[in-house]
Amino acid sequence: MNALATGAADAIQIRNLVKRFGAFTAVKDVDISVPPGAFLVLVGPSGCGKSTLLRMLAGLESPSEGEIAFVGQTVSSGAGGVIADAGRRNAGLVFQSYALWPHMTVAGNIAWPLKVARWPREKRERRVREVLALLGIDALAERYPAEISGGQQQRVAIARTIAPEPSILLFDEPLSNLDAKLRIEMRSELMRIHRATGATSVYVTHDQVEAMTMATHVAVLNNGRVEQFGKPIDLLRNPQTTFVATFLGTPPANLLPVRREGDALLFNDLALAPAALAGGRAEVQLLYRAEDVGVGVVAGMPSLTARFAEAAPIAGRTMVTAMIGELRITGMADGYFTATPGEPIPLSFIRTPDAVFAATGERIHQ
């Protein structure tokens, strides 16, 4: 399920990659390939191994097992360690901390990698001007990193990384240090740069919105393992595990544990769906998206009473969260809706469940 389109021409091919730190396994048997020009987003909660995976791609860590190939050339492997050094794999990395060299000006920061790569002076200067213009930071060329704002530092870091025209761009949570508004701006900016350079990009984030908006390919990581790999829309529509189902999507989807009784699946004592969905199991989990849960009683649909928790208006509707015991349920109300916390409100399940999962988390296909 992990490989989309494998072939010799894959820009990045990761095969059975494992990384252990002592007894701890940070990355477990990862198998991913993406074609040239792809924008691969590695998304997952903190500590899921996504940054380790990126550092192995950059050549800063060596894998314990498996291998990484760029355009058909093996650059790292468990047997050979880091075969092509970090500097010799035609990849650029944008650090979360930006890692600008504080003793060089903005222009100096961008020019230095080109000097190392022995670009002739004239070509170098032209390229520096070019990327400065591309990122819209021409005016800052002679400033030192300490003299510019966080968002500007971010642009310099990106400019420095794309200046040598690497065929692979790596991003380590590049937007996490920016404020919310700037983050959205830089997101579109990064996508524009991705299109302009045509480089294959790998982007690490814990923000599923970034994953869904930017990626051509998404790998959801959890506990060092790839939970699911594919196009963002496929992951959203067809989650293969409960982790993917609840991690992706805004507002978050609901997962209700139900048990089979007779020909119905019961949540507490409410019959939600026909027992056939359970595929012969006694206990399963049903996935309801927020838009499948309405606030108020709808005739003919199963409904229950929950305690109101909070409401947030979104695009003319209201996202309502309510508690049933310890379980949070998110539904949508039309127009603006509000209530006192703790107040009982009726919720209705206005559609059939979007997916059914076993109690252990994997998808049950109908």
Next chain:
Amino acid sequence: MTSTSLSVPSGRRLLRSGFLLPALLIAIVAVLVVAPLLRILLSTLTPEGLEAWQAVLASRLSANLWWRPLLNTMILGFCVAGGCLLMGGFLAWLVVLTDVPGRRFLALMATLPYMIPSFAAALAWGTLFRNSRLGGSAGFFETNGLAIPDWLAWGLIPTAIVLIAHYYSLAYTIIAAALSSVGADLVEAGQMAGARRPRIFFGIILPVVTPALVAAASLTFAGAVSNFAAPALLGLPVRMQTLSTRLFGMIETGQNERGFVIALLLIAVSALFLFLSDRIVSGRKAFITVTGKGGRTKRFPLGGWRWPLFALAVLIGFATTVLPVLVLAASSLAPQSGALFSNWTLHFWIGEGGGQMAQGQAGIFRNPVLLDALWTTIRLGLVVAFTTMLLGLALAYTIVQRRGSLIATVLSQLAFLPLLIPSIAFAAAYIALYGAPIGPLPSLYGTFALLVIAASAHNLPFAVQSGRSVLGQISADIEESARLTGASLVRRLFAIIFPLAIRGLFAGAILVFVKMVRDLSLVVLLFTATSPVLSMVAYRYAAEGFMQFANAITLVILVVCLAASFLAHGLQNRVQKWKET
């Protein structure tokens, strides 16, 4: 990028840089630190050595050789630690936590005494307080009709005062750094909770800086215990012995084994106290901020006490920095050491020999030994500053890179070992090891090389610490982002790491330079006529009663130290111009 460059294996380079450097460093540290210690221990296990153990610890001589010096040493250590905590703590509190006027000025004053050699204060004390009990010319006070009792002229009390005047600035530095890490937030949170000022001080500030207080106490204690100059100049004339003067006396008179035994005992005493203090604070390291970067600090208003306390602080600073220097300067110009301010002459500086004055000795700038010593001292300072910082950077790099590995642990433990060893005992260990030829190698005793080796080893803990703090300022990301461009290790070193580290390295190197130039206790045993250093020449003059010469040379040392500090200060602001704004 071509395919060939992709497939070039880098395994061999990994092997070279990965194992050669740590192996080399372990070898260097072993030769510098472990070998001398083992050697000195082994020399006391020979038949002569065992006899020496018995003589020192269990014989009719042991009261004189061990118990009385130990008692004196302990008294000195505790007095100095206590005095330094009081004075350093008071000044640190005043400068960091109150609205006292002229805070920057007071802070500068409080750090200066450490730049002045401890024998400068001892010599100045002698010039003022010396009495006629031992013959020779009396000091300033007695000459002017003020009788000075013996206890104020010689022995424990003046030694303790002089050492406190020297070491309190060390205590100040440590405590001030800790106090400035007590952020205003902490204090304001206490105020919000309704606590009054004493409650905040005892409930919040004091607990936070307790580890720093313990550290300051133990370091000043260790400093006092291992100091040689002050007890030698103020105690030896009345036969007050400390362990370090005893050790010196033994080696000086050729009783090497007894000297080695005392050296080992001195190491044990010093190490025991540092170890104990480390145990006391070990659980609390989590909230020490050594760098002293605490953002905003809360300053308490002193009200009517502002100016009186300011005056007291200025008085302390004046008495410990300006006054000794003035006394030394006046004394080096006065023909009669009692009459400091009359008949001034430049004889002791540039006078020709053969006359009536100073038993026909020429002034110091006409003395070829002095010029030689000046050159040797500066050369020693420069070379040791260079070797120390280089070694420290290499060690710190290896320790940080291999954090958690056995190599890193072994290296950092070994590199910090000299901290436990008083420098005079360290010098004794070097005599034990290098005093005789080793195989084909000639004896290093009395050579410049031995001074350099011993001094580098002695400065290792400081070097590693400053190396680590320098590297700590360079985040891993910055180095890795340079690696990603394909720059080689050498290139990264020169284009990225070095420019970022230069300021810290420079500051560390200057401190090492100053420490070397003003050091007496390490060189006093390793010195010979062929490798004279200024501090040793001054000590010799003082021991022979030529106080004006000794004072003049001490002034030269002071000038060199201060010039180095100011030079460093000036240069530092130039080398990293991106930090100006």
